[in-house]
Amino acid sequence: MRVLLVQSWLGGDGPPVYPVGLACLAASLPGHAVACFDPNVAAEPMAELAAKVRAFAPDVVGVSLRNIDSTNTRVNVSYLPPFGAVLETVRRDFSGPLVVGGSGFSMFAARIMETHPAIDYGVYLEGELSFAALIDALAAGEQGDPAAVPSVYVRDADGAARLTSPAAPGGKVDLAGLPEPDFSVLPLAPYAAVPWGVGVETKRGCALSCLYCPYGFLNGRAYRKKDPKRVAESLYRLEHEQGLSRFTFLDSVFNVPAEHAKNVMRAMIARGVGLSWSAWFTERGLDREFLELARDAGCDTVIFSPDAYGESALKKLGKAVTVAEINAAYGLVRDMGCFEVSYNFFKNPPGQTLFAAAGMLAFLFRAKRQMGRRAHFEINTLRVEPHTALAELAAREGLIEPGADLLAPVTYSQQKTLYLDKFFNLLLRAAGK
Missing domain, CATH: 3.40.50.2300 (Response regulator)
Structure with missing residues (x-):
């Protein structure tokens, strides 16, 4: 055929x-x-x-x-x-x-x-x-x-x-029985010009329970991990046979499970992979030893998605992280001096407070002052997607009908703090976003 x-x-x-x-x-x-x-x-x-x-x-x-x-x-x-x-x-x-x-x-x-x-x-x-x-x-x-x-x-x-x-x-398919992706089907050059344009996965599935995320539906809650040596070999070939210089890990969260991620990075070092890369990390459990291994394996950009900066919002978003852990992880990447760091937050998630929003802005300004061009931020809107706990919350709050297909986008903003949504929109518009 x-x-x-x-x-x-x-x-x-x-x-x-x-x-x-x-x-x-x-x-x-x-x-x-x-x-x-x-x-x-x-x-x-x-x-x-x-x-x-x-x-x-x-x-x-x-x-x-x-x-x-x-x-x-x-x-x-x-x-x-x-x-x-x-x-x-x-x-x-x-x-x-x-x-x-x-x-x-x-x-x-x-x-x-x-x-x-x-x-x-x-x-x-x-x-x-x-x-x-x-x-x-x-x-x-x-x-x-x-x-x-x-x-x-x-x-x-x-x-x-x-x-x-x-x-x-x-x-869900067994990754061990699948061949590696055939990256020769399209030229890499147009995508390699984008820092995150070429992605590689080490596993599928996510055991975390973020309120808004459909990954559990799409990929399952159980981790299906690739052989670290197989990942390293695929990366080595991308570098030496197709001229790739950098990539991003596609895993929903790279450093969970931590031991598998460590084994992937050790295999990359042992195979002599010389690529630069980025990945999504969770702050919980992140330590200097892990980050030093990531640095040695070629990581130059750490991406965090804490989504909120207050304990109430973090809890309601289902984030397995605290404000103290956000601050501790930031201190690690700042002090090591070898990483760029990106943060994603939501403007007005459930559980948001004026105090937490002000704390988030203070955190962003502090990071920008201390890290300069190495610090990057996105402040986003929550889209309600099917097969998520956020869709259930939106239905309970009367924002959508139960079972709505949500093909037409519906955004979520906590009603009692809608002024924060408007404030951040003005701020983002002023910044050209």
Whole structure:
């Protein structure tokens, strides 16, 4: 089978990020002719996509919808119109099976299947095994049965979409049985120019319980860890065979579990990986020994997402961290002098107080004064997403109807401190954000 994999277009919003999902799918399709296209690095996205469809003449087209919108930014940008343009462009020159997957699709799968009849099949949640099985079923022609493939949306005779049986318990694949992503399917250069443009994962799953986060739904609560030596070997090849100079770890939180992260970094050092990298860290349990190992393994940027700076808000957000731990971790990265540090906070989360908001601003000003250009900050809006505890809270507070699909963005701001939301919006607008 000739399979064309396409990353959905973002309409020109933001810098390009390497579509690791496509690289994972391509690696899982041995025996098939696979090509990839990313309109986000094309000069004329839809014209070049149409040309790719005509030139490659695929038997199946798969489209990855990673993000629905810009999520937490002050001004929300929807990626659904560009996604629709991708489907329309593919359909002009292609009448075969059109498959959609990706994390954004999985969050809103039933609604997207309903509103986009051009889609024939939808791959739900992690797609390496189910997409490969679907391709095999389609390749078998009349002998194949796509409806027998687990974790796939199919259409009945009347066009209605339905989900086949779930995959393995929880629908999560065993990473040990998967090949490494095939990073050769697209040139790295357009993405390598962005500090976080190329991502590598060491595990999937997250045992943390942040109120707003859908990772537990998408990737499960149990950690599925890759062999550290395998991660190091993949990085070594990216550096020496494809000329990569820096990357970011895609793990939701890199330093949990800490011992696995340490083993990954030790394996990188032993293999002679010379790449610079960034990762998301939690402040809890972070110590100088870990950071020294990270430094020796090439880490130059530490990213924290405490989200709040008051005990009440931290507790209501489900953050496994305290203000004291935020301060202690900051002191470590500041005093070592070898890291850039980035912080993400929310403007007006549940549990927010005027005192905590003032403390957060004081913390940011202090960090900027002490670290200068090495300190970076984002102050974001909470988007309510399905399959999260925040959606349940928003329903209890009457912000949304229970079971709302939330495809159209809904933001959360604590009602009794709405003035803080307005204040931060003015501050961000003045800063050009």
